[in-house]
Amino acid sequence: MKTFVGIDLGSTTTKAVMLDEDGAVLGRGITNSRSNYHLAADIARDEAFVEARFTLLDRALAAAGETGDEAVAFRKRLLYQLRKVQQMAQLASLRARALEEAVGARLGHHGDLVARLEHIFDVIEADWKKPRLTGVKGSDFFRDQAASDFSRCAERVADRDLKFDVLMSVFDKVIIQVENARIDLTFEGNIRTALTRCLRGEAPERHARYEAAVLSVADTPIDVARAIGTGYGRQTLPFPKESIRSEILCHGLGAHVMFPGTATVLDIGGQDTKAIQVDGDGIVTSFQMNDRCAAGCGRYLGYIADEMNMGVHELGPLAMQSTRTVKINSTCTVFAGAELRDRLTMGQKREDILAGLHRAIILRAMALLARSGGIADEFTFTGGVANNEAAVRALRQLVKENYGSRTINISADSIYTGALGAALFAVRAGASEEHPS
Amino acid sequence: MTNEAESGGAAPSAVDEVVARAEALYHDVELSSVQRWRDAHGGAKAVGYMPIYVPRELIHAAGMLPVGLMGGRGQVEIIRGDAWFQSYICQIPRSTIELALTGRYALLDGFLFPSICDVIRNLSGMWKVLFPEKYVRYLDVPQNYDPDVGGRFFGSELRSLYADLCALSGEAxxxxxxxxxxxxxNDNRRSIGRLMELRATEPWSVPAWEVYLALYAGNLLPVEEHTALVDAYIAAARAASRPRRDNARVVLSGAFCEQPPLELIRTLELAGCYVVADDMALGRRWPEGDIEVTGDPIAAIAEAFITRSPATAARYEPHGDRGAPLVQLVRKSHAEGVVLAAPSFCDPALLEQPILQDSLDKERLPWTAFKYSENLGQFQVIREQAGTFADSIKLWSEA
Amino acid sequence: MSTPQEAASAKDGSMIKQKEMIAGHFSALTRAKAEGKKVVYTFVPGNITELLLAFDVLPVYPEINALQSGMRKKSGAYIAEAERLGHSEDVCTYVKCDIGMLKSGNFGPTGEKLPEPDLLLLSYTGCFTFMKWFELLKREYDCPVAMMHVPYQGDGVFTPEMRDYVVAQLRTEVVPALEALTGKKLDEAKLSEALARSRVAEDDLVAVLESAKRRPSPIDAYFGGVYYIGPIFTSFRGTEAAVDYYRTLRAEVDERVRLGLGPLTPDGAITHEKYRLVIEGPPNWTNFQEFWKMFSSEGAVVVASSYTKVGGVYDNGFRHDPERPLETLAEYCAGCYTNLNLPTRIDMLSRYVREYEADGLLINSVKSCNSFSAGQLLILREVEARTGVPGGFIETDLVDPRYFSAANIKNRIESYLQMIEQKRRNASTRAHAATPTVAPPRPAKKLEVLR
Structure with missing residues (x-):
């Protein structure tokens, strides 16, 4: 089948969205951008492929009349098993490379390094094979999970003769190799193993229908008719120049597609803030971005979190407990830390100060919005900071104070806005190539 | 935060009452005192002007109330102002636009923008575009101090300004x-002059932040009322017989346009500095001395500017070097050191700071420097810096 | 000035000429002290070069030295040196670059030591910082300062009183200072002759700049324009060399028009003019060619710019008048771009958008220069409202390499150009609604959480 892909290569995460010819979403993928943008783009796209095939599976099951709870449960199990197969493949690769490294010139003199590594991997593998209550997450989380499990085991097996640092140095070296290796994590390459596990104990007639549906989906050729890249690192995307669109344009169109009434978009990401005006077709008519000053960006919150010794995701919930917002004048990151400490020594409450800081960030965004042409109805808020409830509260309040009543759209999937817009551009580009006007 | 120690926590004293009145004016973002004046004067007009070198006499003689506009004093939340200015531009134009766009300046009929810097200059043009219904004028002050050249030019500027103002008010x-x-x-300047002398001789009697509030009140009050307020403050402060502290005597320099927050001024004193001279609210006290009341009045104002306007970074220094006026001020006020306080991104003040520092070094006068903005919210760093500075001066003088 | 176009246009006679003129000037400066010639430091906006020619003194332009330091990648170190000496990070980097160069031996663009000034001619036009700049230099050199204050056109007019004031300063300050310096009386005939030559060159300059009204434009009126204004904005206005240079340049441009050629860039000529832009604000000098390429590689040609008017606005009809020498100098100074109030600047830029049929107004907002930058966001909105073309906004600095974030700037420029393209495409889609076109895809179904 013919598909269209948009890839948004951000400074921290890379996103992919795959659409069918009608512009309907087939699949999405997300991964760390790493230092290797090409690989990140490939991984995100591969994930989108996997998801797309699940979407096709839904369609195939529906066509076969399998729409009940059993089908939903089957699909869930299938995804779970596929993730496990993928992760075990990665873990196997990690083990092989680790053992190779252990006998190499650098570490060969450590007598029982190989044996201890074997032990560590045995423990991890056994653990990963166990059924888990919480779902198995996507590719991104392989590194985190492997790192935490490996270091926990390494602590146990390390001793005076073979130090923890040596074990970890092996891991640190090979995890990068594994991340940069092209391991087959595709649906079609792994689904048969996963399927076999899922079908155990399934009623025979259902067994046959499920198997037929899955295998037909696995064999369906998916052709990417057109791909469009965007994002901060887009200059390095493996696409020709005409397949690259500005992130501003993609963001505007993506927001328009998510919420067709969108007239104004605010995106507050880690590195920058954008205020965008779009017309009724999702075409950008005006935009403004923050300047060198990071005051209004997510980075500022990160700075504050460090200053308060908290996780950045904890700031919003704490600020929500505030009953009396402290007025923070300086949104300058340089001054913010000092002002924060000053206010804490004055005995002001952390939640009240945080509420003030969130308001200060949104004030900066309000200025950028005013600069781009104001806030029209409807108003769509995207980016990482849109997940922060205290920021959203401050935004709602300031919008009301300054512009009156506005419909404010926030999507839980707003991280895909840029990739969605890029994919839409791919659909349009594909269509206009077929019917040149 | 107040001077409870000094006032002994008793019933409000005379000095507290005067200061409270001035402080209420300082916090009056809505300019309600101006509205009251207008109502009381049959809807007479009011004209706003930016911080320095505007001859208020012309506005007054045209039958209008001169209103000094000195930014937001950290009391307004800036949204619209930030929309118009890049991050590397100072605060005062932001808050000034914010106040205007939120209707706080709607009761003013005219606006004067004196020559201070490129930002304030361009603000005059922005005003013309944003508020076409208002009278707006950029007032270029001469940078040539020859009475026959710069004086003549300023005279012609003032004459045309006065004609405009009279046309605005309808006065002949x-x-x-x-x-x-x-x-x-002149009466007003004399009263202020007495206050300045008092602070230079007995700074413990008149804390800098109170002096500032008393001066600030001159932005809003009719001139006679302001003169009375200053006189009342002097009398009350003298009577309060406040204790003398072992503070260092400093000149505060660089704050001629965007004003430091009141809390900053208080912080300096709490940290051990008596401010015995400064350039804050300078537009309320120029020229130095009287303006001639006989002969051609406009020529007299122009002459006063040419010969007796206080030096700031906004004015070219034709004779001697740029640092000389500051050194003179230090000597005249018997200060022991200088606090160079310039607003962030203030081109004039910051550009000349190396000159001032060099001049002070040559005279072996200690100085310390920091930047502020009118909406500064934290003072701990400045408190420590000023405290260390005051201590070092005291050690220096004991040595 | 150095000439990046050299490689691409070795045949252009004007380029070679300009290069020779500049080399000659710096060589004369190097010999100045030995030959007993007097050296005057002064500024580009509101320069009174013809008067300096009449006294046979040599001008040095600290701004030009600073921008050259920027182009030669030396400004970063000079600025750091000035900041180390106590100059604030907040202020103009031209000033800091100049002070840093001075403190590092004062080696100018040709690598030779610049002569110290015998006079600082402070023609204070359109920029407050100039005043502070020479106050700083005054402490470095033991020489007199002649201040010439040119009033700002706050109400959009240069009144007779303002003109008389400037003329009076010329008579009582500037001319006496030059007479004292050279020991010569002002030769009014010599001044008038120089002014007459200025006029001729000014006619040719205007013709060159206005050639950009054609499609395709034969010139880039910003990145190329900064080279075209070089001689007339600095030491050469009023000289025979400048007359010759502009005559040659005009002939070359006429030839490009005849051949239907686009502008020359460091990477060759632009063959397909895709976007026509008006740019407000000075360029960045530290990454000048990289900056230019961000436009040229997209087929974006600048057809008009305000920066090419900082040393004199001529396309409104002003020409130096040899019959009224001092008055004409006063009027010239007052008319420089940054001495015009915001409403006038808005009028001018709107006129450029219309007359040069531009697709947009892009503002390059420069951190150093509040004279340009304060109010630019209002200019942007007003020009957009009046002309209907979209505005764009980018931020750089003159010579501070720390303020040139290439990825960020490229991102904005590309976004801006693509926005113009999208709008254009959408407009043409609407205009041709009758013909079958691509239907916009139906909105995607709402994204669902799969995991």
Missing amino acids: PSDERLRASIALY
Whole structure:
């Protein structure tokens, strides 16, 4: 089948969205951008492929009349098993490379390094094979999970003769190799193993229908008719120049597609803030971005979190407990830390100060919005900071104070806005190539 | 935060009452005192002007209330102002636009933007575009101090300004009224001069933040009322017989346009510095000395500017070097050191700071420097810096 | 000035000429002290070069030295040196670059030591910082300062009183200072002759700049324009060399028009003019060619710019008048771009958008220069409202390499150009609604959480 892909290569995460010819979403993928943008783009796209095939599976099951709870449960199990197969493949690769490294010139003199590594991997593998209550997450989380499990085991097996640092140095070296290796994590390459596990104990007639549906989906050729890249690192995307669109344009169109009434978009990401005006077709008519000053960006919150010794995701919930917002004048990151400490020594409450800081960030965004042409109805808020409830509260309040009543759209999937817009551009580009006007 | 120690926590004293009145004016973002004045004067007009070198006599003689506009004093939340200015531009134009766009300046009929810097200059043009219904004028002050050249030019500028102001108010131009206005402002300058002398001789009697509030009140009050307020403050402060502290005597320099927050001024004193001279609210106290009340009044104002306007970074220094006026001020006020406080991104003040520092070094006068903005919210760093500075001066003088 | 176009246009006679003129000037400066010639430091906006020619003194332009330091990648170190000496990070980097160069031996663009000034001619036009700049230099050199204050056109007019004031300063300050310096009386005939030559060159300059009204434009009126204004904005206005240079340049441009050629860039000529832009604000000098390429590689040609008017606005009809020498100098100074109030600047830029049929107004907002930058966001909105073309906004600095974030700037420029393209495409889609076109895809179904 013919598909269209948009890839948004951000400074921290890379996103992919795959659409069918009608512009309907087939699949999405997300991964760390790493230092290797090409690989990140490939991984995100591969994930989108996997998801797309699940979407096709839904369609195939529906066509076969399998729409009940059993089908939903089957699909869930299938995804779970596929993730496990993928992760075990990665873990196997990690083990092989680790053992190779252990006998190499650098570490060969450590007598029982190989044996201890074997032990560590045995423990991890056994653990990963166990059924888990919480779902198995996507590719991104392989590194985190492997790192935490490996270091926990390494602590146990390390001793005076073979130090923890040596074990970890092996891991640190090979995890990068594994991340940069092209391991087959595709649906079609792994689904048969996963399927076999899922079908155990399934009623025979259902067994046959499920198997037929899955295998037909696995064999369906998916052709990417057109791909469009965007994002901060887009200059390095493996696409020709005409397949690259500005992130501003993609963001505007993506927001328009998510919420067709969108007239104004605010995106507050880690590195920058954008205020965008779009017309009724999702075409950008005006935009403004923050300047060198990071005051209004997510980075500022990160700075504050460090200053308060908290996780950045904890700031919003704490600020929500505030009953009396402290007025923070300086949104300058340089001054913010000092002002924060000053206010804490004055005995002001952390939640009240945080509420003030969130308001200060949104004030900066309000200025950028005013600069781009104001806030029209409807108003769509995207980016990482849109997940922060205290920021959203401050935004709602300031919008009301300054512009009156506005419909404010926030999507839980707003991280895909840029990739969605890029994919839409791919659909349009594909269509206009077929019917040149 | 207040001077409870000094006032002993008793019933409000006379000095507290005067200061409270001035402080209420300082916090009056809505300019309600101006509205009251207008109502009381049959809807007479009011004209706003930016911080320095505007001859208020002309506005007064045209039958209008001169209103000094000195930014937001950290009391307004800036949204619209930030929309118009890049991050590398100072605060005062932001808050000034914010106040105007939120209707707080709607009761002003005219706006004067004196020559201070490129930002304030361009603000005059922005005002023309944003508020086409208002009278807006950029007032270029001469940078040539030859009475026959710069003086003549300033005279012609002032004459045309006065004609405009009279057209705005509907008053007929009158030399006699101008002279009367000059006389009233001369009274006002004399009272302020007495206050400045008092602070230089007995800074413990008149804390810097109170002096500042008393001066600030002159932005809003009719001139006679302001003169009375200053006189009342002097009398009350003298009577309060406040204790003398072992503070260092400093000159505060660089704050001629965007004003430091009141809390910053208080912080300096709490940290051990008596501010014995400064350039804050300078537009309320220029020229130095009286303006001639006989002869051509406009020529007299121009002459006063040419010969006796206080030096700031906004004015070219034709004679000697740029640092000389500051050194003179230090000597005249018997200060022991200088606090160079310039607003962030203030081109004039920051550009000349190396000159001032060099001049002070040559005179072996200690100095310390920091930047502020009118909406600064934290003072701990400045408190420590000023405290260390005051201590070092005291050690220096003991050595 | 150095000439990046050299490689691409070795045949252009004007380029070679300009290069020779500049080399000659710096060589004369190097010999100045030995030959007993007097050296005057002064500024580009509101320069009174013809008067300096009449006294046979040599001008040095600290701004030009600073921008050259920027182009030669030396400004970063000079600025750091000035900041180390106590100059604030907040202020103009031209000033800091100049002070840093001075403190590092004062080696100018040709690598030779610049002569110290015998006079600082402070023609204070359109920029407050100039005043502070020479106050700083005054402490470095033991020489007199002649201040010439040119009033700002706050109400959009240069009144007779303002003109008289400037003329009076010329008579009582500037001319006496030059007479004292050279020991010569002002030769009014010599001044008038120089002014007459200025006029001729000014006619040719205007013709060159206005050639950009054609499609395709034969010139880039910003990145190329900064080279075209070089001689007339600095030491050469009023000289025979400048007359010759502009005559040659005009002939070359006429030839490009005849051949239907686009502008020359460091990477060759632009063959397909895709976007026509008006740019407000000075360029960045530290990454000048990289900056230019961000436009040229997209087929974006600048057809008009305000920066090419900082040393004199001529396309409104002003020409130096040899019959009224001092008055004409006063009027010239007052008319420089940054001495015009915001409403006038808005009028001018709107006129450029219309007359040069531009697709947009892009503002390059420069951190150093509040004279340009304060109010630019209002200019942007007003020009957009009046002309209907979209505005764009980018931020750089003159010579501070720390303020040139290439990825960020490229991102904005590309976004801006693509926005113009999208709008254009959408407009043409609407205009041709009758013909079958691509239907916009139906909105995607709402994204669902799969995991």
